[in-house]
Amino acid sequence: MTRGKQQVLFNYLPNRTFDFERVAAIARVVEIRGDPRTDLNASVILRRIAEEASAWQEDFRPVLRDDVFRQADRFVLLDPRSIQSELFPKVFWCQDRRCGRIFDFSNRDSLPQQCPSCRQGRLVQLRFVKIHRCGALQPLLPPQCRQCRTANHMALDTRGSERISNFRWVCRRCNSAQTPYGGYCAECQWPDQNLRGMDIEVHRAGRTFYAHTTVLLNIPHRRFDSFFALPEWQAIASAKLLEMEEVAGHNLTEYGTRAQASQGTQSAGLSGADLDELMRRQASGELTPEQFVHEMQSLREVRQQEQQASSPSGIVRSLCERTGVPWSIWNRAGQEMLEAIMPMETxxxxxLDMQNPTEPSTIARQMGFSRLALVSDYPIITATYGFSRAEYSPNQCRLNPFPAHKDHGGKSPIFVDQVQADALLLSLSPERVIIWLEMNGYHPVIPPGTDQHLARKAYFVQLLSEAPVRETLRADRPEARMVFGLLHTLSHLSVRQAALLSGLDRTSLSEYVLPRALTFALYCNHRFGATIGALTALFEQSLTEWLHAVRETSPENS
Incomplete structure (x- = not known):
């Protein structure tokens, strides 16, 4: 079988069963072999995974604890290359309805094709398995007959139904029958006794395996190491997104370099231009020697204040004071703020010049967009880090890592795939969204910052800070639900209309939503074929038509 990497990352993962088409068998993935991706920023990927995993209490993710994610050497990022699988389950079912016996060949390598009991029926793998929310997967085996005290004569009778609850175990010796029951899970002691029972499912049913995957932007590894070494990097990224003057004209990588250069320096000196200007004023008689000394001291104090204001700690102070949003919220939002500005940095x-009175700019402004940009290299990483069974929601199941990889020193594998293609980046105007909320009967409480313009932008960071955006937002968070719904609806409509105009299949385009930044991206998720350059052509040739189509299909215009 040949499968694409994206298929592997969702459907062919360790401990998952699948239908092996070539030999008409059921198999279980044992291991994925791959190439280590040392070029990817493991600390950024682990930080994102830790953020998502934190929705589970640590008792429900005993291996993926918070302290483990801080140890990058416990994990290996693998780019899948090949899959090793094994036949599973080795439980076979006689297809002669008069027989229907079940045989467990788990300890055998040679497997008969004909029923060893009736000598007539063909044997096929039993398609049912037992699962538990702790992650356990077991074959479905027949119980002992209550009268005969043996399972050797047990058959499975579906009674013409597709519902397992209608099936019966039937002893072919004494004809006694039993209802199928999964029994208690022997691999865990689930805290709720009512949930210790295993469920019987068709092996390919969705409940048997949920892949836990995250999507994020790749942050260049070595180039940003010194930036991430700063305790305040989240504040710098946030200040860049808010376009604060303290960070204007500076790239993110400059801050790490400047911090290293300034270690041990207590004060800022005067520049050569400062000294030249003071010397000129003294030579022209404008300053006396005493005034020259006074001016030099005053200018040095000004330069020290400017240095302090633009230092990482100064940016934290200014960010919190001017927006009215506490540092704890900015700290949590740092990764999302960084991803919103990273395409503009790297x-x-x-x-699109939003101030230029062209037709696409006018439509974009009318729709409430504050930014629309084409990014030629949008490096999206898909990282699959674990799985669950029976349930997907936090604390309703156990979040399990994949088995430690023997080829990589026993490290836990995280399977990754990177797609680098063109993308459209769109941001909504905070002012317009606040007006939209007010028109819908809400009264946004703007943070009490000293700069109301920045405070109104920061309102959305605070609003969505604790919102579980990866789950369904409930009615107790009405404003967050409205804002996230608006952003998600626009991104869906944008993807749909982009696919129609470019002639691409809808599955060739994906969306990436950064709710706290009121930003979303559309990107091509394939490496090859017609998708390459599709969004570039859309931006350059059909932007007006696309914006028209998105606006006309939005709910407000339907």
Whole structure:
């Protein structure tokens, strides 16, 4: 079988069963072999996974604890190359309805094709398995007959039904029958005794395996090491997104370099231009020697204040004071703020001039967009880090890592795939969204910052800070639900209309939503074929038509 990497990351993962088409058998993935991706920023990926895993109490993720994610050497990022699988379950079912006996060949390598009991029926793998929310997977075996005290004569009778609850175990010796029952899970002591029972499912049913995957932007590894070494990097990224003057004209990587250079320096000195200007004023008679000394001291104090204001700690102070949002919220939002500005820092963006009175700019402003840009290299990483069974929601199941990989020193594998293609980046105007909320009967409480313009932008960071955006937002968070729904609806409509105009299949385009930044991206998720350059052509040739189509299909215009 040949499968794409994206299929592997969702459907062919260790401990998952699948139908092996070539030999008409059921198999279980044992191991994925791959190439280590040392070029990816493991600390950023682990930080994102830790954030998602934190929705589970640690008792429900005993291996993926918070302290484990801080140890990057416990994990290996693998780019899948090949899959090793084994026949599972080795439980076979006689297809002669008069027989229907079940045989467990788990300890055998040679498997008969004909029923050893009736000598007539063909044997096929039993398609049913037992699962538990702790992650356990077991074959479905027949119980002992209550009268004969043996399972050797037990058959499975479906009684013409597709519902397991209608099936019966039937002893072919004494004809006694039993209802199928999964029994208690022997691999865990689930805290709720009512949930210790195993469920019987068709092996391919969705409940038997949920892959836990995250999607994020790749942050160049070595280039940003010194930036991530700063305790305040989240504040710098946030200040860049808010376009604060303290960070204007500076790239993110400059801060790490400047911090290293300034270690041990207590004060800022005067620049050569400062000294030249003071010397000129003294030579022209404008300053006396005493005034020269006074001016030099005053200017040095000004430069020290400017240095302090633009230092990482100064940016934290200014960010919190001017927005009215506490540092704890900015700290949690740092990764999302960084991903919103990273394409503008590392990519090759082409921005639509929103102030230019062209037709696409006018439509974009009318729709409430504050930014629309084409990014040529949008490095999206898909990382699959674990699985669950029976349930997907936090604390309703156990979040399990994949088995430690023997080829990589016993490290836990995280399977990754990177797609680097063109993307459209769109941001909504905070002011317009606040007006939209007010028109819908809500009264946003703007944070009490000293700069109301920045405070209104920061309102959305605070609003969505604790919102479980990866789950269904309930009615007790009405404003967060409205804002996230608006952003998600626009991204869906944008993807749909982009696919129609470019002639691409809808599955060739994906969306990436950064709710706290009021931003979403559309990107091509394939490496090859017609998708390459599709969004570039859309931006350059059909932007007006696309914006028209999105606006006309939005709910407000339907």
């Amino acid at each position: 990519g090759r963006p082409t921005e």
